Amino acid sequence: MNVVPKLLKGALGAAAAIGLVVGGTAAPAAADAAAGEVYVALGDSMASGPLIPLPTGPLACGRSTENYAHELADRLDVAELRDVTCSGAETEHMTQPQSLSLLGVDMGEAPPQFDALDADTTLVTLTIGGNDAGLVGVAQDCMQLDPTADPCKDGFMEGGVDTVAQRIEAMGPKLGAVLDGIHARAPQARVLVTGYGDYIKPGGCWPYQPVLAADADWLQGSVNHMNRVIADRAAAHGAEYVDVFTPSRGHDACQSPGEKWVEGYVPTAPAAPLHPNARGEEAYANIIHGQLTT
Secondary structure (H helix, E strand, O other), X not given: OOOOOHHHHHHHHHHHHHHHHOOOOOOOOOHHHXXXXXXXXXXXXXXXXXXXXXXXXXXXXXXXXXXXXXXXXXXXXXXXXXXXXXOOOOHHHXXXXXXXXXXXXEEEEEXXXXXXXXXXXXXXXXXXXXHHHOHHHHHHHOOOOOOOOOOHHXXXXXXXXXXXXXXXXXXXXXXXXXXXXHHHHOOOOEEEXXXXXXXXXXXXXXXXXXXXXXXXXXXXHHXXXXXXXXXXXXXXXXXXXXXXHXXXXXXXXXXXXXXXXXXXXXXXXXXXXXXXXXXXXXXXXXXXXXXXXX
């Protein structure tokens, strides 16, 4: 398995330093009925928007005032937004504290995200599962500057079994429990669960994004697998699935800086590597808003 090159590590560190310096969905009806709505945003770094200016909340959570929750709350004019999204969050951090660190420095803990829920909550959005499956770390391990190298996906096969696929399947029951927990704590809330977007086009775009073609297809295939699991669990546990993959086609990390919604290994816009940029967060807000108001 490949080790993440110093180039990527440098980009991650520099982006974090920049973040230190730069220091809704509403009612089940239309947006104009949003008065009095209490919107709670739960989730991981796809939802928090790490390194997109401006930061808000705990720095180690990488939460941005331009993430999809803030954008959506503005569109819906909700009475209150409780954004507790946090980079690195897994399903367990809905009910347990999350240990935080930044550049290797202990930054304390984030409370369980479910602490933001109560009986007056009317809308919940959730993006979770990617860290349970470890997909960002897998993508980092697949960075490859040698076009003749063996595909990295081979390193994630054990006895002919795809271990990443196993982790994705194992996430499903955990997500189901999270959704049940949301309904128990916020019984009046409309609950929307997003999938994850299109990160790299078929066949990839080596060397612009340094992953081999076979690995590009496997990585995006793993994301798509996770989306299917999320959609299935949402349907089984009384939540609405929001497909952000389909509308994000053609906005992957292989595209030009003005077109892509997610950044690659070396960002060309203020955002964490392998994460949505401000354009992507805004697009996700538009997608969710459209589902809420139609």
